[in-house]
Structures are given as C-alpha cells and as structure tokens.
Amino acid sequence: xxxxxxxxxxxxxxxxxxxxxxxxxxxxxxxxxxxxxxxxxxxxxxxxxxxxxxx
Numbered sequence: 001x002x003x004x005x006x007x008x009x010x011x012x013x014x015x016x017x018x019x020x021x022x023x024x025x026x027x028x029x030x031x032x033x034x035x036x037x038x039x040x041x042x043x044x045x046x047x048x049x050x051x052x053x054x055x
Contacts, residue, residue: 014029
C-alpha cells in the first residue's frame with residue numbers, strides 16, 4: 001500500500017519501503033522525508049509556511 005499517512009506509517013509491525021537512487025530500502029518511519037517534513041510543520045507551523053512561501 002502506498003501512503004503518506006503518518007498514522008499508517010507508524011502502524012506497529014509495518015514495513016516501510018523507500019525508493020532511493022540505490023533502489024528500494026526499508027526504513028523506519030522516523031527516517032522518511034515525509035515524517036521529517038510533518039515534524040518540522042508541527043513544531044513551528046508559522047515558520048514552516050513562511051519558508052515555503054519565501055522560496
């Protein structure tokens with residue numbers, strides 16, 4: 001199943017496969033780009049949005 005849902009990615013026992021230049025790699029959800037982006041947003045939504053619109 002392809003998903004960007006943090007709830008599904010964090011499901012106990014879930015296997016996350018990340019597509020990279022080196023092929024498909026298994027990763028814990030905390031090491032995915034999607035988790036990193038959501039974490040930055042949740043920690044400081046105003047700065048995150050300012051950064052998006054200033055780029």
